[in-house]
Amino acid sequence: MAGGERREMKVTIVGLGMGHPDTMTAGVRRALEEARLVIGARRVLESLPETVTARRIPAVAAEDIRRLISENEALSPVCVAMSGDTGFYSGTAKLLALLEGAECLPGLTTVQYLAAKLGRPWQEVRLFSAHGRTCNIVGSVLAARDTFFLTDGVSTPAAIARALCAADLGDAELTVGERLSYPDERITSAPAVELTETEFDPLSAVWVRCTAPRTRLLTGGLPDAEFLRGEVPMTKQEVRAAVLARLRPAPGETFYDVGAGTGSGGIELALLDPMARVFAVECLPEACDLIRANRKHFGAYNLMLAEGTAPAALSALPAPDAAFVGGSRGNLAGILDALQKKNPRVRVAVSAIALETLDEALRALEQLGFENVEISQISVSRAREAGRYHMMTGLNPIFLLSGQGAGA
Secondary structure: OHHHOOOOOOEEEEEOEOOOHHHOOHHHHHHHHHOOEEEEOHHHHHOOOOOOOOOEEEOOOHHHHHHHHHHOHHHOOEEEEEOEOOOOOOOHHHHHOOOOOOEEEOOOOHHHHHHHHHOOOOOOOEEEEOOOOOOOHHHHHHOOOEEEEEOOOOOOHHHHHHHHHHOOOOOOEEEEEEOOOOOOOEEEEEEHHHOOOOOOOOOEEEEEEOOOOOOOOOOOOOOHHHOOOOOOOOOOHHHHHHHHHHHOOOOOOEEEEEOOOOOHHHHHHHHHOOOOEEEEEEOOHHHHHHHHHHHHHHOOOOEEEEEOOOOHHHOOOOOOOEEEEOOOOOOHHHHHHHHHHHOOOOEEEEEEOOHHHHHHHHHHHHHOOOEEEEEEEEOOEEEEEEOOEEEEEEOOOEEEEEEEOOOO
16 A cells, blocks of 8 residues: 555454345345455355355364454455354354454344244243253253254254153253255254154254243252152251252252162252252162152252162263262262262262261271361251140251362
8 A cells, every 4th residue: 555554454253144145134244245355164155145255265263264364454354254143152252352353243143033933032041052062951951941952963953852851851842943044944843752863954953942840949958748758768858958068069060869769869959950960879679769750749850860789880970070978788988989980079978877887988088088078967856746735856866977089
């Protein structure tokens, strides 16, 4: 330029919407038509109208896009084309950190388009992308009545349906939108149980509506009477509340309830956070039946039953962040060792009625090198009516031990 002047580079990141030109905003179309160079994924570039420059360079990685812009400064203004909206699971965030002064123009998102097609509001929908990332499908669905998923070749609509059926949520309604905005778009609605083997187009989105009843907890200690009991021993309300306090559960963690009995401890962990994964480990058939019944009774669908005797039954489970051992069948040291091998920093809580179990638990925790070992005795008395009086009746005292693995 005259006098060595350098014109300021203008870069606009635009959201193209659904892919069909009709879903592109007027502002985005104008920016594209004014651009002398457009950069984006090959599929995105191929969807651009003929009125947009033929100078189109395919690139996806943020560093590659920055390099191409730097190498083509003479072609300002430049547009970087993104599918959907620039703020919804988009590569825009990484790109903005590399491009000082770049502007953004939003686009129509898949959830907006599908919501309009279904005549539904979407301000309270939980939004998740399973595209190229691990997604907690069951937890996501339990977190809200309506959940929206962007899918990929692994987390397909059928895979989402199978995950829900495995969690006893087969009645949840799935609405699958295929090739939305294109002339051959298709929208299918059916219960999850009917879609487990159905093949859908790779360009699909899934809206899950789940109205299964669920109990919500902010703190532990559900009344004992709310659980289905049978003849299986159960950790009492006051002890359960103390166990949860010792385990210090955090959002999205994985928990074991070993020797689960009725499943009361694991169910409370599951109800505290729908995104938690909880495994109730139990070997007695009658107890397993009760765990299944209580799981359904409370809507604790993020609790999974692992039938078998610990520690062998733990081998196929994902590593725990924390574990409650309420029953060990004489394998306590082996169970604690297995827990620490799965996660060297695992947090544990162990309940003991007998003095011998207390001694065994303390020795095992010390020998395995657990840190911050604490021991409490919990003695609870409950009032019962005796005519017009109330008398206190004591429950069996419980020893509660806790600690954390000392590994790296």
